[in-house]
Amino acid sequence: MPVYNAAATVELAIRSIQYQSLEDWELIVIDDGSVDQTRDIIAQVRDTRIRLIQEPHENLGLAARLNQCVQLARGRYVARMDGDDVAYPQRFARQVQYLEQHPEIDLLGSGAVVFKGEGEVVGLYPTACDHEGICRRPWWGFPLAHPTWMGRRTWFVSHPYREWCIRCEDQDLLLRSFSHSKFAALEEVLLGYRMNDISARKTGQGRLNYCRQLWNQSSDISSLLKAARGVTVHGLAFGRDFLLAATGTFNRRSRLSFQPVNTQVRRQWCRVWTCLASEAVHNG
Numbered sequence: 111m112p113v114y115n116a117a118a119t120v121e122l123a124i125r126s127i128q129y130q131s132l133e134d135w136e137l138i139v140i141d142d143g144s145v146d147q148t149r150d151i152i153a154q155v156r157d158t159r160i161r162l163i164q165e166p167h168e169n170l171g172l173a174a175r176l177n178q179c180v181q182l183a184r185g186r187y188v189a190r191m192d193g194d195d196v197a198y199p200q201r202f203a204r205q206v207q208y209l210e211q212h213p214e215i216d217l218l219g220s221g222a223v224v225f226k227g228e229g230e231v232v233g234l235y236p237t238a239c240d241h242e243g244i245c246r247r248p249w250w251g252f253p254l255a256h257p258t259w260m261g262r263r264t265w266f267v268s269h270p271y272r273e274w275c276i277r278c279e280d281q282d283l284l285l286r287s288f289s290h291s292k293f294a295a296l297e298e299v300l301l302g303y304r305m306n307d308i309s310a311r312k313t314g315q316g317r318l319n320y321c322r323q324l325w326n327q328s329s330d331i332s333s334l335l336k337a338a339r340g341v342t343v344h345g346l347a348f349g350r351d352f353l354l355a356a357t358g359t360f361n362r363r364s365r366l367s368f369q370p371v372n373t374q375v376r377r378q379w380c381r382v383w384t385c386l387a388s389e390a391v392h393n394g
Contacts, residue, residue: 112175116193173271196302219295229383233368249340277316
């Protein structure tokens with residue numbers, strides 16, 4: 111779990127891992143040069159399964175720290191986790207069970223409820239469940255929420271993140287590997303994905319880097335045509351984003367890309383959030 115200036119949220123994220131029904135895990139937390147109280151908050155957590163790696167003077171970014179986490183990991187599986195998200199108690203158990211039963215799967219995601227602030231539900235992250243659905247439109251992107259990933263450590267070692275693919279580290283990795291790997295996702299919601307305000311500039315940077323990779327991955331006429339399609343679609347989306355930013359409606363429009371949440375999912379999320387948040391208040 112790479113973290114950077116996550117003092118406001120990291121305690122809740124760590125507690126959600128401590129509450130996992132599967133207890134055989136290690137949490138590697140790499141502080142990527144935070145200048146707030148992130149390190150102090152993590153250091154106060156008393157749990158021998160948590161390893162804090164402090165990098166006080168360097169901010170190398172998400173991809174570099176994820177690669178570092180993979181190299182430090184000692185388990186068979188590696189699970190993604192961000193310092194501002196919330197894992198459901200059954201997340202690790204469900205994903206490990208599936209991967210044990212499906213040895214052909216290299217990388218497994220899950221459903222994710224998107225929230226903001228103090229647990230306010232925004233929607234469901236769009237996710238496909240089988241390899242064909244996930245890889246149906248590589249020129250547009252792969253609907254597999256990055257923070258929900260769990261995969262075999264050997265796969266992550268063989269497929270490292272590229273550090274220069276800023277804002278599209280996950281999509282670049284999927285693009286490079288989907289033709290010779292196998293992806294899947296559990297339909298069950300197993301993660302709360304925190305939605306922070308994002309800028310059109312940052313989104314545009316991710317689109318630009320992903321388009322570069324589409325061209326770089328093209329090796330024949332067919333793939334060149336698909337890359338051209340992707341560049342066109344992302345270019346139009348890029349223009350739309352900046353227009354929305356100019357009118358102050360970019361973040362509002364971004365929320366429309368999420369799917370509606372039914373009553374059962376909403377209630378389950380409320381139980382998870384209430385349990386973790388109340389415990390944090392009690393301990394505080």
